[in-house]
Amino acid sequence: MTLRVTASSVGDTRDAPGAESLWIRQFRRSLDPAVRLVCFPHAGGSAGFFHPMAHALNPSIEVLAVQYPGRQDRLKEPGVTDIGELADRVVEALGERLDRPLALFGHSMGATVAFEVAVRLEAAGVVARVLFISGRRAPSVVRHEEVHLRSDDELVAELAALHGTEPALLRDEGLLQMILPAIRSDYRAIETYRCRPGSRTSSPVLAFTGESDPKVDLDEVHAWGRHTSSTFELATFPGGHFFLTVHLPAIVAAIEGRLGSTS
Numbered sequence: 001m002t003l004r005v006t007a008s009s010v011g012d013t014r015d016a017p018g019a020e021s022l023w024i025r026q027f028r029r030s031l032d033p034a035v036r037l038v039c040f041p042h043a044g045g046s047a048g049f050f051h052p053m054a055h056a057l058n059p060s061i062e063v064l065a066v067q068y069p070g071r072q073d074r075l076k077e078p079g080v081t082d083i084g085e086l087a088d089r090v091v092e093a094l095g096e097r098l099d100r101p102l103a104l105f106g107h108s109m110g111a112t113v114a115f116e117v118a119v120r121l122e123a124a125g126v127v128a129r130v131l132f133i134s135g136r137r138a139p140s141v142v143r144h145e146e147v148h149l150r151s152d153d154e155l156v157a158e159l160a161a162l163h164g165t166e167p168a169l170l171r172d173e174g175l176l177q178m179i180l181p182a183i184r185s186d187y188r189a190i191e192t193y194r195c196r197p198g199s200r201t202s203s204p205v206l207a208f209t210g211e212s213d214p215k216v217d218l219d220e221v222h223a224w225g226r227h228t229s230s231t232f233e234l235a236t237f238p239g240g241h242f243f244l245t246v247h248l249p250a251i252v253a254a255i256e257g258r259l260g261s262t263s
Contacts, residue, residue, distance in 0.1 A: 022074060023093035025065045027054040033062035035101040035129060035259050038094065038117070040066050040110030042135070043186035044179070048072070049107075052245075056252045061259055064097060066090055066110075070182030079185025083109075083193040087116035091124075103130045103259055104203075107244060108215070109190040111136035115227065118201045130258050131228070133207040134251075135241050137216045138223035139195035147187045155184065195227075204230040206258055208251060210243030211236050 024038075025047040037057070039050040047065035054063035068086070070079035080086045090113065102121070106114030111133045118128045137143070147158050156170055169175055205228045209221045218236070225232035235254060237243045244251055 021093050021095075022069075023067060023090060024097065025067050027051050027063065027065065028059070030059050030062040033100055034060040035103055036062045036064055036097060037103045037105055037132075037255070037259070038064045038066065038090075038114070040090075040104070040106035040114045040117075041068070042108035042110055043190060044071075044183045045107070045110070046071050050105075052248060053105075053252065056248060058256055061256065062100075064094075066093075066113075068182070068186070070185055071179070075178065075182075079182045079189075081185050081188045081192075083112055083116055083189050086113055086189060087120055090117050091120045094121075098126055102126060102128050103132065103255075104128050105132040105134070105255070106136070107134040108136050108241065109186060110134075112139055112190060112193060115139055115201065118203055119199055122201055122203070128201070128203040131201060131203045131205045132255060132258075133205060133221075133224055134244055135209060135213060135216060137220035138225075139193075139199065139227055141220045141223050142194065145187075145191045147191060155180065155187075159183070200227040200229060202229045204228060204258075205232045206254065207232070207234045208244060208254075209234065209236055210239040210241060212239065213241045213243070215241055 027050070039047075039053065041047065041049045047067040050063060050065040054065065057063060067074060068080065069077035080089065098121075104114040104118055106112065114131060114133070116139075118131050121128065147155065150158065156176065159170060169179075205224050207221050207224050209216060209218070218234075221234055222232075237247045237250070239246055
């Protein structure tokens with residue numbers, strides 16, 4: 001789990017349609033989508049992270065991006081510090097959008113949230129066509145991490161070491177005071193998460209990972225196979241934790257290929 005923050009992603013609500021749910025954002029509308037792809041951002045991330053993907057995918061795939069509390073236009077809301085609660089709130093927010101076939105895509109922390117949403121939806125009779133996992137170890141693989149308990153300075157040092165945040169932002173004290181609460185909430189949520197024993201989905205899982213990602217290794221990604229009763233596939237790419245921003249065309253092609261061929 002890590003963070004990617006840019007100057008344009010802090011306090012920028014240009015892509016947040018006011019008439020829509022606080023939780024669900026849509027960057028391109030489809031009149032008659034064949035499938036809806038619900039996307040879950042990484043720790044510290046926002047729905048806008050998936051803006052490029054929404055516009056790159058075939059219009060028959062309608063992208064719905066989740067906006068967690070505590071950032072951008074939801075800045076004044078407290079962050080959710082429990083992955084299970086986060087998943088419950090997303091399932092509730094999806095509401096009437098479950099009238100079409102559904103697929104899920106999550107990056108880093110978002111992959112874990114997507115898995116928990118898939119499990120909850122399946123219990124309600126809605127099985128995701130595919131669960132796309134990016135840059136995250138399997139739910140049952142535990143690393144004992146306590147970044148959320150560190151001081152602000154130590155938390156900023158962690159962000160700097162991960163090279164996912166613009167250095168200028170880490171030097172802006174005023175901006176840091178705005179974004180650190182959400183970052184800390186996300187870290188607490190994912191670092192205290194423990195998967196229920198035996199928890200799995202019947203959706204096929206396609207995992208993407210960067211070959212040099214410091215936050216996950218191949219064995220930890222392969223462990224996702226234990227969490228599906230269907231098929232598991234793994235695609236690796238050159239790069240670190242945010243490999244998907246560099247290899248977006250290939251990932252888009254993989255998503256379209258799977259959603260076009262999965263009944």
